[in-house]
Structures are given as structure tokens and as C-alpha cells.
Amino acid sequence: MTKYGEVQQHYGRIKNLVGGSFRDSQSGEMLPVTNPATGQTIAEVPLSTKQEVAEAVAAAKKAFLAWRETPPMRRVQHLFRLKDLLEAHLEELARIVTQEEGKALEEARGEVRRAIETTEMACGIPTLMAGRNLEDVAPGIDEHEVRQPLGVFCQIAPFNFPAMIPFWFLPYAVACGNTYVVKPSEQVPLTQSRIATLIQEAGFPPGVVNMVNGAKDVVDALLEHPDIRGASFVGSTPVARYVYSKATAQGKRAQCHAGAKNFLVVMPDADMRGTIDALISSIFGSAGERCLAGSVVMPIGLAYEPVKAELMGAARSLRVGYGLDPATQMGPVISRRHLERVHHYIEQGVQEGARLLLDGRDIRVPGFEEGYFVGPTVFDEVRPDMAIAKEEIFGPVACLMPARDLEEAIGVIEASRYGNAASIFTTNGGHAREFQHRVTCGNIGINVGIPAPVAPFPFSGMRESFFGDLHGQGLDSINFFTERKIVITRWAGKEYQPFRAKA
């Protein structure tokens, strides 16, 4: 182990997993994988070829016939083993997440835990996948529904949850009897690469789970492949829109989770201490790189002064540093390019007339001068028409936008193109009820800053934060990954007369 407990300093060239064996990509194109806290290259990831995508899909297709015939109770034995392996390797995986993504170690442990929880949920497939039946829909006629897997599914993952997000889909897809191709984010391929070795160790038959590394070309090759039956995507809104239209135009199923702009409304009656803790974690946790991250804080009336004062105090005292340092509360953003994007938004906020109360641009983290750090940043006097109030910044930037009353706040939220999450902080049930009833967002927090649904519930999303109808996770997954077949049965004829009860 090194000073900070990295699992390895350099992970070499990432391999693909095809048909049960790890293979070097034949592509000559490689991208560096960078530790965002140090700026150092820690691996190389291939931009795999169309041919390699075709080989992975062919391996998945070949594995499908036997896998779908494997009884669900036997299929989930592999997931039980995988769950145990993920538990046993939780700390190691969390350290890899932090090393490649940058988030603080405690947050990384939390996301690996979430991946374990979805695996546990999928272990219930023998019950969850069961169909329904109804006897005597007409005299002597019964009807029942069976759920069947469809074939090969694929997944296109974002950078910000290297362990958790691929597991919103993978365990359900294979538990239902489908076979799978994962394309991790090219910015963070290490966690899934390590998990792929655990998948092998869990004894899944060759070809049930495959992994192909790369970027846009791999995505296009997957979406154009005739044997891919459906795609799960998580990432930014423009790419989600592209993936959704391309997949559905080819007759594939698609569920595409997209970008966000999340609002946090604080009523004057809120419990201020708990609220500030929740705001800080929502806005600055994972350096603001969560699709549920709070971005615009709307204190109502008298809540404005205390929220501003407390938020500033708490933001100033956050310890920014390398996520593997136990003292760190907030790590770097993912890349130099993304750091520049966040800086650009801060500059734009200033140009548009917002008041910059705390500027995170000039932060220095001793010993990590090459890292991509943005300090906690707070704007005041933000107006709804400003870019920083409307667009996704995906960085540690709080925008204070005071509002007269709840009505005005709901009006601002409803004007947003996004609908991922919104939270209200209040001790008044009437306010909370009004908020949850009227706000067009998929995930609503009531005195909760990060309203992240747990495994039995779908991870929702509305408006331009989601394209599709069946979301990731929970029971939506079972519908997404199965086809329903309805069987109508009559056993009647000369030899057999249906039973009739005597009056």
C-alpha cells in the first residue's frame, strides 16, 4: 500500500471481457485514465473497434440460449456469490473509485454499498419475475402471464458513479435471463474492470456478462448492432437524447437517464441545523458531480439571512483534498476540461451580475498542485434567467436565489427544462404536500438533500432528465428487461368437461 492506500499506482492497459476471457483490444487508440487529485496517468483505456463490439455481442448472443433456460433460482446463485465478493472487496473497490473519480473515500464506500444493494434486490428475481394469472376469464378458460428475457442488452455508463450506476441495470438484466455488454465511462474504467474479475470469480457462464471499453464509436456500434435488444444509458442530456433516438429508431428498448438542475427550497419554519447539513452535503458532496446535487438554493422570506450566513460558514470550513486522505471532505472534479467548464460558469455568473460571495477558483491544495480542484463556491442574488440558474454546472457551486413565497419557488422550478430532483425543507406538512404534488421532478426530497431512491424503487427522472418510460432500478427494471407473454387456455372437448359447481 502506498501513503494514501491506493490499490495500485498504475493499472496498465485495461482489457475487454468477451466470452469469458479478458482480451487486449487490437485498437491502436488509447486514452489515459487520470487520477484527478494528482493529474497523473494511472492506466490506459482502449477505444475498442467495431469488430470488438461485434465479438462481444456475438458472445452474449451465444450465451443467451443456455442462460435463459437456466432456472431463475440457479441464475441468482451467481448473483449471491457476486454480492459476497463485492462485500469482501468493498474497501478495495471504494479506493479504486476514489482514485479514478476523485470523490472522498466515505462517499465511494457509499456508492459501492449501493451496488451491493441492487445486487441483493436482483437476487429476488425468482419472486419478482413471476407472472400473474386469472382463472375462469370465461367458462373453462384461464389466462396467465409469463415474463421472458429478450436477449442481449447493453449499457452506457457515466463517469460520476463508476461502481453504482452500472449496477442500476446489470444485476437485473442478467437475473431476468438476458445477457449483457457493459461500456464503462472511458474516464473511469478501472472500477468496472475490477468488478469484471469478480463477475468471473462468481462463476457466470462465459458470455453472460461482457465488457467493451471505448467512447462514442463503441456506443454507436452497440446501438447499430441488430442483436442488441435494448440499451440503458446514463449521462448528459444531449447524449441521452442522441442515444434514445438512435436506439428507438432501430426498434430497441431504451432508458436514458440524463442531466439535471436541482432546486433546494428552504421554508422559514425549517429546522435550520439539519437543513444546512443537508444543503452542504447536497451541493458540495462529490464536488457537485452528482445528478442529484443541489444547485439552486431558494430560501423563502425570513429564511434568507440565516441560510446565507450558515451556508457561507459551513462552505468555508469544508476540507478540500485528495479523497483517499481521511481528512478530506471534498475531492477534485473529474478532469482539467471539466474544471475549466466549471470556472467558465463561475465567470459567466459574475458577468451576468450575480454576487460571488465565495470563489473556489483559486484554491491550492498543498502537495496536489496538478489536481483538478475547485473550492466551494457561493453566488448570491442569482436570478432565474441567468445561465448559472438554468444550466447544469456539475461542480461545487451554490446559487442563492431568494424567493418571496413557496408559490414563486415552485414557479421557478416548473420553468426548468430538467426534472431530476427537487427538495423542500420545512416543518409544515402542508408545504411539503403542496411541493411533492406540484413539482415536476422524478425524485423529491422532503427534508432530504439527496433524494436517491434505494434499490426497490426506480431511480426516477422527468422532462429532459430522462428519456423513456421505464427507469433504472426497482420494479421498472423487471419490466424493462422482460417481455410479457399472455397465455389463454381452454381444456375442453369431448373427453374433458370443465367443472361446474351445482347451484
Ligand code: NAD
Ligand atoms: P456523458 O454524456 O459525457 O457520457 C456518458 C456516456 O456516453 C459515456 O460512456 C460516454 O463514453 C458516452 N458518450 C459521450 N459522448 C457521446 C456521444 N457523442 N455519442 C455517444 N456516446 C457518447 O456524461 P458524463 O460526463 O460521463 O456524466 C455526467 C452527466 O451524467 C451529467 O450530465 C449528469 O447529470 C448525468 N447523470 C445523470 C444521472 C441520472 O440519473 N439522471 C445519473 C448520473 C449522471
